Amino acid sequence: MTAVTNIPADAPLPRRRSRVWQRLRGNPSALFGGALVGFFLLIAILAPILPLPGPAATDWNAIRKAPSVAHWLGTDELGRDVLSRMVWGAQASLLAGVVSVAIAMGIGIPLGVMAGYARGWTDAVISRVTEALLAAPFLILAIALAAFLGPSLTNAMIAIGLSAMPIFIRLARGQTLQVMTEDYMESARAVGLGHGVIIWRYIMPNIFPPLLVQATLAIATAIITEASLSFLGLGQQPPAPSWGSMLNTAKGFLEQAPWMALWPGVAIFLVVLGFNLLGDGLRDALDPKGS
């Protein structure tokens, strides 16, 4: 996974938000990244209404046809339209990226906050388990989990989410520990606010920015990992389209139909580049040391 970001939380939230937005708007690469992500999001949402053949519709008269007016990106070994499968594949890739990171954040953040807030034994146990999980290489852990859960897109998302979870635990814990030293936390405890209120009203809003940056970068990693798992046959199952499984099939027809391998890879590259640029831009915009 990408490196953990470490951005201190200072400045009141509304002012910080507008400053962050201003910095982000002034960063051309972040805007380009955002545009790439927006484009793929749009085609994934519009997939059902776009005037394209169905992603599983076969045409036995158009097997492995090169790009043409009828099939802009060519056809595959079963005569299916590559463009249509790419568009529907965008749904699988983006869904996998977002859902697996949501799983990682949904489990990781509460555990991290709990460790940083409660300290003592809770922190010791959660931290040791996190260290153990971080010691297993991300891709091998995801492959092992996907293998044990069984091959499907849902299981791949769970496997990626669980493998990405430790980084969110560590980041949320670190950020919580930092927030706990702030004066306003002292005041919140002094006036007798409950733990739930302190966590929800004072800790969560202040640890959120670095987690958002990490989430953006983690989506990029999750999309590549889902494509890798689908490429290995552990993710989306045929005939449902996914960029990784399209590449797996294309591998067998490199000489006869190279276009089958070209476009899914370009799509993965562009969407991952988009998230990486956006993540980098967000990190710069949220960094108080930045101009």
Added chain:
Amino acid sequence: MLSFLGRRVLIAIPTVLLISVFVFALQKFLPGDPVLALAGEDRNPEMLAFLREKYRLNDPLYLQYFHWIGNALRGDLGISLRTQQPVLELIGQKLPVTVQLAVMALIFAVVIGIPAGVISAYKKGTWIDWLANIISLSGLSVPNFWLGIMLILLVSVKLGWLPASGYQPLTEDPLQSLRTMLMPAFVLGSGLAATLMRHTRSAMLGVLQSDYVRTARAKGLNERTVVLKHALRNALVPIVTVVTLLFGELLAGAVLTEQIFTIPGFGKLVVDAVFNRDYAVVQGIVLCTAIAFIAMNILADALYRILNPRMRDQ
């Protein structure tokens, strides 16, 4: 240094034990009965009862774990269901292939990533810096299995320069071995080169603004000496530790590269084990890679202390 290493190893022991619990749990919480997989075709009740007794599956879970970890500590990670070979022996056979691939990938990454990072930092804000950043971000965003497929298409299928797949042991035919590994190593090393470039750039930027570099320039030393001798030498300290940490990741990253180029290494062993439901092999691999990862972490810490004199007294 010895006491430091001893302390680090002691701290790592609970982590390894936790990983072992996790690896053990992976199989135990699986749906399905492992005895049915072990029995194969012969599923009569006596055979199933015999296997259950033999593999202590009737024991409580904690006893099963202690038995498993006891065997693992003696180097017995179980038997592969598919090949009937001990798991550790299988890993031992495949690991040298992957280590060769990883070392070659690392050489590529260092040769490309470090000079690119130095140039990018030195030319900060220019088009060279911008281009280097775009290339490095692209290197991080490109799926390496796709890069492999595209290179096979171009270099092997169209140009016929290098073989598309296969493996030749280094000891049998060194030249052919290097030829077959050249493309896979480039594919595996490209992402690492991008990471190294970013780390080198960042480290060099910090060092180039330091007082001793300013002093070196004020003394009238030529730029080449200032950058390569004074700045790079200091910037290399964190980079060496990053390289050590990333070597562990290379072993994991080899999974896809080996699959594309049909290299019979550690990564291919994982994928084959997954598809053959050879859980003992999958468990063994997760455990071994995690331990290797921890060992690389300790080595990185040790190297950092050796290279950074200020750390030695702490």
